Amino acid sequence: GAGVSQSPSNKVTEKGKDVELRCDPISGHTALYWYRQSLGQGLEFLIYFQGNSAPDKSGLPSDRFSAERTGGSVSTLTIQRTQQEDSAVYLCASSLLLAGGQETQYFGPGTRLLVL
């Protein structure tokens, strides 16, 4: 089936504007993650959704960042009042948790955000 998709592929915005990034996970995957990849850095965890449980927001860098997952499927990451340091690639991943904690996260192609 189709993999994880993200839109837009690239986004250029002005400082202070709000942006929304979308993630469509693999159908049937119960877990969804958002990561941020800044230039020359590894991936940094932002937020994690698992089924109907409360999301793990421990990685969100500030209250300008928020995310929703509607109907257990599509997720939207929203950044309010964007700053230049928010410029990065935002990657979404989904997975199906198996017994014993086995899990493989499948990643989308990411959204490259540039804040001018």
Added chain:
Amino acid sequence: AQTVTQSQPEMSVQEAETVTLSCTYDTSESDYYLFWYKQPPSRQMILVIRQEAYKQQNATENRFSVNFQKAAKSFSLKISDSQLGDAAMYFCAYRFTGGGNKLTFGTGTQLKVEL
């Protein structure tokens, strides 16, 4: 907190040769998973190989194999018979089985494959 360290920002290998990418990690947990992901210029992260910490046998996937040294907290990736398509950024990642499933990544190693 868990940390993952990749001390080689760049590596080069000749086509058909073998290369080893290093990764060390720090954790106080005993039950966890380790991963190597490949990120080509398309940005899509692709799982290369996975190792369960409770397994002593090193994981192997075709030309890719790992050397997992649990006591030393070392998890290196060996690529045999390197191909041009192997050129990419490689990330080592850690996941604690009881820690909400988030992955902790190293900073990556850029692998160049030369003719």
